Amino acid sequence: MLTIGKLGEAAGVKVPTIRYYEQIGLLPEAERSAGNQRLYGRKAMERLAFIRHARDLGFTLEAIRDLLSLSDRPDQSCAAADAIARAQLAEVESRLARLTALKAELERMVVQCAGGKIADCRVIEVLGDHSLCATDHRHPESELAQ
Amino acid sequence: MLTIGKLGEAAGVKVPTIRYYEQIGLLPEAERSAGNQRLYGRKAMERLAFIRHARDLGFTLEAIRDLLSLSDRPDQSCAAADAIARAQLAEVESRLARLTALKAELERMVVQCAGGKIADCRVIEVLGDHSLCATDHRHPESELAQ
């Protein structure tokens, strides 16, 4: 059995994060030692690794909650898990598209800056006047989060 | 003079967001009508458009605060503004790189899923075992934010 610190080290997750996951019900309540410290076995370790990996791939905690409850029912169809993964892929693709446009616009801005005074600064000028932009990046339909 | 609702409409910013910007000092305190309602002129409109545009390009409010105070000093060198824009570009580029890797991994996952039972689901399996991944996307050096 591992203490919370050892578990965190093993899984690459900070200790308060583990307690947070327990608090929001993503990890079950841990067993406790005589001195009231959390103790974890292999199952908890695997579950935490799953969460960590999914987080690394950008899944939200809500999606992970669903994926975990699916993985607890091995006999069911995997359509739901597939759908969650596809949704995440779509999300990542839309962020990629958006970021690519932003990158182009920022490059334009930075390249054009001649390095003089603020009054002539292309950066400030472009920010102040959207019509100077090449692409229409206004009114983003989805957030950029992640 | 515009009311807050008209200003928000014109600039594509929600009303509570405008009040929020005023609260954190990004917009100056607005003039008030006899009935205590905020009134905005062209200067406020331009400032809000600047903020909105910079937000669309992914600048943080802190960066925008700096850019705004720079734009108030037209005779100074634009090196600082340039540096902020370049930092933002670098940030966007690093996110792009990361998201590109995520996309590849998610695609692999989704493509391999044969659509059977959870027990055989590639999505669940890959999430549970990082060694099944092609790339090492663990321990991200920077957050994915935005």
Next chain:
DNA sequence: CTTGAAGCTATAGTTGCTAGAGACATTAAG
């Protein structure tokens, strides 16, 4: 003159943690 939309303030919620305070537990050295 009434009604409904828009405005006001203040507070709390969102996501996914992270940081701090102050108290108890465990371990390693002396």
Next chain:
DNA sequence: CTTAATGTCTCTAGCAACTATAGCTTCAAG
């Protein structure tokens, strides 16, 4: 066996950048 250092406990508050709610006042149209 004691002490010191670390680890853990709970609880609360903070981060970005808003968004939502409640309960009020003001404004504009009919």
